[in-house]
Amino acid sequence: MFARYTALAIVIAALAAFDSAAAQTANQPPDTMAARVEACTPCHGNKGEGTSDVYFPRLGGKPAGYLYNQLLAFRSGRRKYPPMNYLLEFLPDPYLEAMAEYFANEHPPLPPPAPSEVSKEVLAQGELLATRGDAGRNIPACVSCHGPGLTGMQPGIPGLLGLRANYISAQLGAWRYGTRTAKSPDCMQVVAGHLTEADVTAVAAWLATRAAPANPAPVPKGTYALPFGCGSQPN
Amino acid sequence: MGSKLSIALLALAAFTTAAQAQDKTSDIIARGEYLARAGDCTACHTAPDGRLFAGGRAMPTPFGTLYTSNITPDPETGIGKWSADDFYKTMHSGRFPDGGLIYPAMPFASYTKVTRADSDAIFAYLRSIPPVNQRNRPHELRFPYDNRQLILGWRTLFFSEGEFKPDPKQSAEWNRGAYLVEGLGHCGMCHSPINALGGTSQSDAFKGGLIPMQNWYAPSLTSSREAGLGDWSIKDITDLLQTGVSARGVVYGPMAEVVHNSLQYLSDEDIRAMAVYLKGISEPSPPPPASSALPTTESSLLISLGKTVYDKHCASCHGxxxxxxxPHWPPLANNQSIEMQSAVNPIRMVLNGGYPPGTQGNPMPYGMPPFAGLLSDNEVAAVVSYIRTAWGNRGTPVSAREANELRSAPLN
Structure with missing residues (x-):
């Protein structure tokens, strides 16, 4: 008799526990990274594909190490953009790493290249700088670090495709004026320091006209040697 | 044989005593570290990306910029030459060991309540951290505030020196909470109205106020129309303080920093004591807020636009x-943060969004996007007016001008 009651009680208790667990889940946000990065997506797109605002960059498919470095830099204020600095201020490293991984693993298609507003001559100058550089002025080609396909390299070098000309020129300007910096040796600051405003316009415009390659993923670490040391890409 | 044994025993005894002494020292240092966290010393004395407690953090004030000091044990640029007496006197009386006056941005009006034993433990901890040789940067205060003698006036008006005195009519737990909230926690630095002289009068303690320079409203901790916790359960209060999220709401703005740097590290017992005290100081509701300055027709139009905005952008999370x-997607109905008379915080949450702090209890918080770029001033005013008045909420509508003014509020 007693045993039967006990068994019944256990069944009821188990059912109640099951019920409340189910209610709990139903009444909670999804336990996913997608739900946790909803604060990011109105500006960067649901899969990190970017939005119509030309100054908000695409995140999807960039190397996780690059994205993580940017999150750390925004959190500490080294990279300055107050809305980002504010959002990240009190988030711990492992969480920022998980956010970086999340967007690195999303592969939304690259947008069709934007029609360019600059002249053919300017585009030609941009192409020359991006693909050959200008040894006389100590400017390496973009492709020498960002890859022949401009898709970047794991873990720290970002691809340059799918970004709008306004964003690229704003970032190059920030490197030139020292408001965007990276770990020493800060290679991008050196490179950007050699660029004129006309160079920036030309390179940004040409990069924004590039179509997606067959494989837009960043190449594995060590695929090619960098022309000089870079704090963001340890050897 | 006998003498050998006694030597061995003596050596063992000496060893044990030394080990015990060391244990005791490390206990005191550990307690000091805990108390330094309760006092959130790092919030000011560590610069972003700077070395621990080396100071140099800029503190913008209405009177100019102060730079925090190096409190590492470096003898030349830190507090390496200080004694425990010097440290206690500084915490207790707001004067440097040489008698110089300290600007009251350092919360010595709260720290004066800290006991000698706790002050000594914090000092022992600060002595144990790596010294950093980094000279203090001079303050940049405007005339006449660069004259430290003015601090004497401030002290006369707003500073009463003295350690915490337990209230024998209250429980030990209540008193422990009071000690932490009024002393090391220095909650009153923000949660009290700051008058034009940069001080808080005793009778206004914990009555809430706009934090100068930051443009966040620190709600009253006594009024249940603001952040008074009278009708909160102890669990909801402790959840909020320790993890940053609770069934009643989440922390944001400057309070996110407090939970991140300080409260998440406090013991369950101490957090509970603070909760008991905070619940205890809540007062009966004051009269309902004055009605809105907006004409009725204007506010009803605004509120109906607000519902449209809400259903499109907010309802998917907030319901x-x-x-x-x-606790992850906070309720807005019956949420004091939304309803309180000052609409600064709900407007800023809509404009700036935010993540609650990542804590041991909630390491991967859910966040809210900033809507500053997506909504016009009128839409921000509309949606804030809607959430302040819908579902039985008793707040008042806000104007597009108020929303516009807060677009330029500083974000760091």
């Missing part, structure tokens, strides 16, 4: 009835 999915 059609403002019920949210607590």
């Amino acid at each position: 059609l009835q403002g019920e949210g999915k607590p």
Whole structure:
């Protein structure tokens, strides 16, 4: 008799526990990274594909190490953009790493290249700088670090495709004026320091006209040697 | 044989005593570290990306910029030459060991309540951290505030020196909470109205106020129309303080920093004591807020636009009835943060969004996007007016001008 009651009680208790667990889940946000990065997506797109605002960059498919470095830099204020600095201020490293991984693993298609507003001559100058550089002025080609396909390299070098000309020129300007910096040796600051405003316009415009390659993923670490040391890409 | 044994025993005894002494020292240092966290010393004395407690953090004030000091044990640029007496006197009386006056941005009006034993433990901890040789940067205060003698006037008006005195009519737990909230926690630095002289009068303690320079409203901790916790359960209060999220709401703005740097590290017992005290100081509701300055027709138009904006952008997380999915997606119905007379915080949350702090209890918080770029001033005013008045909420509508003014509020 007693045993039967006990068994019944256990069944009821188990059912109640099951019920409340189910209610709990139903009444909670999804336990996913997608739900946790909803604060990011109105500006960067649901899969990190970017939005119509030309100054908000695409995140999807960039190397996780690059994205993580940017999150750390925004959190500490080294990279300055107050809305980002504010959002990240009190988030711990492992969480920022998980956010970086999340967007690195999303592969939304690259947008069709934007029609360019600059002249053919300017585009030609941009192409020359991006693909050959200008040894006389100590400017390496973009492709020498960002890859022949401009898709970047794991873990720290970002691809340059799918970004709008306004964003690229704003970032190059920030490197030139020292408001965007990276770990020493800060290679991008050196490179950007050699660029004129006309160079920036030309390179940004040409990069924004590039179509997606067959494989837009960043190449594995060590695929090619960098022309000089870079704090963001340890050897 | 006998003498050998006694030597061995003596050596063992000496060893044990030394080990015990060391144990005791490390206990005191550990307690000091804990108390330094309770006092959130790092919030000011560590610069972003700077070395621990080396100072140099800029503190913008209405009177100019102060730079925090190096409190590492470096003898030349830190507090390496200080004694425990010097440290206690500084915490207790707001004067440097040489008698110089300290600007009251250092919360010595709260720290004066800290006991000698706790002050000594914090000092022992600060002595144990790596010294950093980094000279203090001179303050940049405007005339006449660069004259430290003015601090004497401030002290006369707003400073009463003295350690915490327990209230024998209250429980030990209440008194422990009071000690932490009024002393090391220095909660009153923000949660009290700051008058034009940069001080808080005793009778206004914990009555809430706009934090100068930051443009966040620190709600009253006594009024249940603001952040008074009278009708909160102890669990909801302790959840909020320790993890940053609770069934009643989440922390944001400067309070996110407090939970991140300080409260998440406090013991369950101490957090509970603070909760008991905070619940205890809540007062009966004051009269309902004055009605809105907006004409009725204007506010009803605004509120109907607000519902449209809400249903499109907000309801997917906060629910059609403002019920949210607590603790991660906070409820807006019956949420004091939304309803209170000052609409600064709800407007800023809509404009700036935010993440609650990542804590041991909630390491991967859910966040809210900033809507500053997506909504016009009128839409921000509309949606804030809607959430302040819908579902039985008793707030008042806000104007597009108020929303516009807060677009330029500083974000760091």
